[in-house]
Amino acid sequence: MKILVTGASSGIGAACAFRLAKAGHRVVGASRSGSAPEGVVGHVLDIRDPQALESGLRNIVGDLGGLDALVNSAGVAVAGALEDTPLEFVRAQLETNLFGATCLIRAALPYLRDQEGGRLVHVASLAVDVPLPFQALYCAAHAGLNALCEALRYELEPVGVRVTVVSPGSVRTGLTANRRTARAGVVYAGAAEKVLTANDLDEEGGIPAERIAEVVEKVLGRRVPPERVAVAHWHEKASGPLRRVLPERLFRRVIRSHYGI
Numbered sequence: 526m527k528i529l530v531t532g533a534s535s536g537i538g539a540a541c542a543f544r545l546a547k548a549g550h551r552v553v554g555a556s557r558s559g560s561a562p563e564g565v566v567g568h569v570l571d572i573r574d575p576q577a578l579e580s581g582l583r584n585i586v587g588d589l590g591g592l593d594a595l596v597n598s599a600g601v602a603v604a605g606a607l608e609d610t611p612l613e614f615v616r617a618q619l620e621t622n623l624f625g626a627t628c629l630i631r632a633a634l635p636y637l638r639d640q641e642g643g644r645l646v647h648v649a650s651l652a653v654d655v656p657l658p659f660q661a662l663y664c665a666a667h668a669g670l671n672a673l674c675e676a677l678r679y680e681l682e683p684v685g686v687r688v689t690v691v692s693p694g695s696v697r698t699g700l701t702a703n704r705r706t707a708r709a710g711v712v713y714a715g716a717a718e719k720v721l722t723a724n725d726l727d728e729e730g731g732i733p734a735e736r737i738a739e740v741v742e743k744v745l746g747r748r749v750p751p752e753r754v755a756v757a758h759w760h761e762k763a764s765g766p767l768r769r770v771l772p773e774r775l776f777r778r779v780i781r782s783h784y785g786i
């Protein structure tokens with residue numbers, strides 16, 4: 526297959542690009558830095574820049590000789606109380622994970638439609654099912670893109686493009702160190718610090734990015750791919766179903782007690 530993996534310079538995207546290339550696929554890895562793992566052709570592509578994105582994608586598809594699959598893993602993380610978050614951080618979160626990802630998918634669709642059985646694999650987050658405290662913007666961006674993918678299936682199935690949402694729980698990647706955290710004001714400082722410290726620990730003890738790559742490879746290998754796959758420690762996976770059976774307030778109490786707030 527001819528595959529574009531975004532976010533291929535680090536973490537989940539890098540693991541996916543490396544694994545897919547090793548399996549014999551033709552892989553371009555895109556990111557702002559353009560660096561990519563061994564066996565993968567790196568391209569510079571900033572998904573926050575819609576104009577550069579269209580021409581960048583054209584070059585990538587030219588290099589690949591077509592596009593069978595887009596694996597969408599470019600993303601950033603912003604944390605902190607919304608009230609404390611500078612607009613620059615708000616923009617970075619929504620323009621990358623929501624607006625940028627949407628523009629990329631939109632621009633990639635004509636190429637994916639051109640192929641027999643084009644594939645869109647979007648790397649989302651379990652935070653879509655279980656929104657996390659002091660990461661409201663991150664959760665909102667992922668929830669928006671998840672809704673986009675769900676609605677797109679009505680448009681894309683008739684034209685032969687299949688959409689899979691892969692939802693990781695905590696994963697050990699550069700995201701933890703790269704996260705932009707708003708400086709907490711007095712109102713939220715205590716709770717925000719507790720939550721974000723616990724969140725960092727969850728990610729440091731998270732699953733390796735290679736587990737997501739393994740799943741993405743399997744998804745691309747299936748004639749009829751699954752629509753949604755969660756990849757996480759069992760207790761994180763259980764949080765979605767638990768939320769559906771517990772009253773909302775009780776569920777929030779469970780989440781609060783996990784973070785000590």
Ligand SMILES: NC(=O)c1ccc[n+]([C@@H]2O[C@H](COP(=O)([O-])OP(=O)(O)OC[C@H]3O[C@@H](n4cnc5c(N)ncnc54)[C@H](OP(=O)(O)O)[C@@H]3O)[C@@H](O)[C@H]2O)c1
Pocket residue numbers: 531532533534535536537538555556557558559560570571572573598599600601602621622625648649650651692693694695696697698699700701703728731
């Ligand atoms: N790690 C986790 O625990 C976890 C859990 C659930 C979901 N996820 C999601 O998985 C996705 C990948 O995260 P990760 O953990 O692999 O993080 P990561 O290690 O920080 O990698 C993020 C990748 O996105 C690229 N990127 C960021 N902004 C970009 C832009 N404007 N244009 C193009 N590329 C851009 C980065 O490369 P450059 O800096 O070179 O541009 C990097 O390659 C994110 O959407 C994240 O929310 C992660």
